[in-house]
Amino acid sequence: MPWNRPARDDFRRPRTVRLPYTDRAEAGRVLAERLAPLGLDGAAVLALPRGGVPVGHEIARRLGSRLDVLVTRKIGYPPQPELGVGAIAEGGAPVFDAGLLARLGLREDDLASTVAAERAELDRRVAAYRGGRRLPDVAGRPVVVVDDGLATGGTARAAVRAMRERGPSRLVLAVPVGAAETVRSLETEADDVVVPAAPWEFSAVGQWYRDFEQLTDDDVIAWLDRAARAAGEGPEPT
Template sequence: MRFHDRRQAGQELAARLLDRAADGDLTDPVVLALPRGGVPVAAEVARTLRAPLDVLVVRKIGAPGRPEAGIGAIADDEPPLFDEQSLRILGLSEDRLAPDVARERTELHRREDAYRHGRPAPDIRGRTVILVDDGLATGVTARAALRHLRRAQPARLILAVPVCAAGAPEALRDEADEVICLHQPRNFHAVGLWYEDFGQVSDREVTDTLRGLSVSP
């Protein structure tokens, strides 16, 4: 099963979450997107649930020579989170990756400035937080995001994605109260393969989307 684009994927994900809202499982929700690809998906969820939308900027640390292969991630100014098994297999150390972390930290802050324009991050204490991305591969970026959010003491923390690698949701059960994935294809390979249109999302699209929806106080 392939989605036409991120918007359609978001509509299907929103329908699943709307059932939870009807059962009273989503109290005072706020939707947080992992930019950039997660924003069009999350926008549909936020519209359907009539919930505020915001972003959580997290940056993936890629393997040397293979930036698409996530072996670590950073959120805010917190220490990087690495996949220790990947480091061992690749013969890498955290010190060796320090320049990569510094570069991604700079990009993280650039995007926060571009998307927020000085607006503070939302207060999620005691709220239901729905973290949305366009897909879940290794899970290292989502893990860093979930741990960051957990420290802010939400009442409930949900990770919601349209498509994911087999086994990825189970690997994150200890990080979230619930992981929702609509499709777990056997031959996953990459998130983009499960979208007919997987064009890059621009900074402008992110800011326009946030401007068009009420962001969380």
């Protein structure tokens, strides 16, 4: 079911979304139409790379905003790295799944070397995507955090919390599709959670897209360059 939780809990009538999306660009256009009425003038649109960037491109274009990235990394369980036990976002502290850590018999300190390795990769990606530019100053501005889907929601949670620390006037989490339980678990993290489709039967983000190709660093840079050219902008000062 579609999910849109405005800040004052004035729930809106759900609108049908046809799944699967053709690709991330179509998903971004659908999402952008849900965001347009929210009055997000001057918003910073921050996409989680890699998959969130094509989605964010459509949103930034619709809102007349600049597109940038907010880099995140999953913190994996060392014997099984694909199992996420937490996440980090640039400028933020690690966010762990306390319940999962307890079930695995782990403490946060046990993951210090894993966190250090993920921070190093995060820093590499920041340098690749943004060069010497800093994150935009979002204090007193609306911020839209964008990804292409929510499965467990770990990276989205880390991203939203990192942005909350920077004092935006309004914090929006916008995702084309997400597992219903995950969407509900994130509704207290942002002022608005905008997810046009939140199915209860959810195994992977890619099942909700016909074209879900894996993106590279070069793809991310190309999308950011395209967005900057479309907006007629040069690089922000370092």
